[in-house]
Amino acid sequence: MAAFMQQRELAITLWRQTWPMAIGVLALLGFQLVDSAFIARLGTSPLAAQSFTFPLSFLIIGIQVGMGIAIAALISRALGGGEDARAKRLTSLVLIAGGGVIGCLAVVLWLIQVPVFRLLGADEAALGYIRSYWGPQLFSAWLGALLYFIYSVFRAHGDTRTPGKMMVLSSLINLVLDPLLIFGIGPWSGFGLPGAAWATAIAFSVGLVLTSGTLARCQWVTREDIGQECRRSWRPFIGIAAPAMVSQLMPPLAAMLAITAVAGLGDTYVAAWGLASRLETLSLMVILAMTMSLPPWLGRCYGAGDWAQIQQLMRLALKVAVIWQLSLGVLLALGAPWVAMALAGNPEVQGELALIIRFLLPSYAALGVCMLVVSAGNALGWPLRAMLLSSARLFVCYLPCLWLGAYLYGWVGLAVGAAVGNLAAGLMAWLLLRRILSRPHRQAGYVS
Incomplete structure (x- = not known):
């Protein structure tokens, strides 16, 4: 009876911690999908041009998420x-450093845009749309990274409601x-494709002003x-952030490789793939929220040495995810x-x-298991294993099967x-987690 009550209490707490972030993620990813839906009304060529930018946009997101993981873990x-x-x-410290790193990356991506997009398969017509869109898109990505770092601080303190509310507000402004x-x-005929990026930049700016004040x-x-503190913490920060960033950079790299295969099929398939990528992140909103x-919850348990609760939390989270x-x-x-018609x-x-949609969406149950295991690894002192798992998911399971x-x-x-690649990755992640949690004292090393 006591075990049941403890499990019930954990489930309630997980729900309270997760639902604000789930609503926020739904709103945030929903407005990205709305962006693509509006752009689709401009025609197939603008939509295809936006799809070519997704891998580089995911590159920025990957670095910011990796840094955010380190921020939440250390705090x-x-x-x-x-x-x-x-x-x-x-x-x-991390807010200052994070803003500088993402800003430098945005400048580099602006300078190398033409050769990179040509390498991805964009033709001259697509490049014409991309040139007008990429500048404001990079600016909005930098603002979004700063906002994400502040969200990471709130999450580290156990406050998921404030980030959730700000995500909803930003999404409504963008909508x-x-x-x-x-x-x-x-x-006035509007800005066309760049208008989507400027709308996002304004929405993120409002969110930054409000969250900074809070x-x-x-x-x-x-x-x-x-x-x-910089001299004391740079090593542990890099020890967590570097593997986490590499893990987060693997999906953009895989997306670049995947879209080169799709580009050979024609603009119609590139446009469909871009919309499917947006729908993927939206459908994974609960996983992303978790x-x-x-x-941060696992990190606090880790700091207190409470491995029994860590095991209970992971079992509960994986059941919910599947x-x-x-x-x-x-x-x-x-x-x-x-869904496609809409x-x-x-x-x-x-x-x-x-x-x-018919093939990929059900396979995201297995993908969600892999994502949760990677995320837990960065909080529990085995970021290298998390990085290797993320790499194996993409380059051993996903891309070979796709190609x-x-x-x-x-x-x-x-x-x-x-879909087959996602299923294989989920099984691999579950086997790794079961092995690690059976011997936590041997598998995790504390990073102060």
């Missing part, structure tokens, strides 16, 4: 160990501005002894024609999108191959 461990003053110093800035109003009022930042809410994701995937697969204006794109399927059976084979 939550400091709080778990009763080092509140150090948590404040870490907050100030209102999207049609106005893309299509214009009255005699952060200051909570007194979670300080100017004192930042230099000393990868944000769970690691049941939710499989149910949602089957539902969306059954409604694939109507997202794509071109009937040809609708048909190809519906086909890939082989595309080579043998074209678009249908690509969809089936990607």
